[in-house]
Amino acid sequence: MALxxxxxxxxxxxxxxxxQMASSCTSEACEIIKSLYS
Incomplete structure (x- = not known):
């Protein structure tokens, strides 16, 4: 279980x-990442 x-x-x-990366990024690709993790 420890593993x-x-x-x-x-x-x-x-x-x-x-x-953190997504929040400091404004490119289109980062917007996609942001939508995945919001």
């Missing part, structure tokens, strides 16, 4: 990173 929890933590960190 699963570790993976979930990494996924959440990655998602937070993507949201």
């Amino acid at each position: 699963v929890n570790n993976l979930m933590g990494e996924l959440k960190a990655l998602q937070a990173e993507l949201q």
Whole structure:
């Protein structure tokens, strides 16, 4: 179970990173990313 929890933590960190990138980006591609994570 520790492995699963570790993976979930990494996924959440990655998602937070993507949201941060999307919020600081204004290009069309980033708008698509933003819509995926909003």
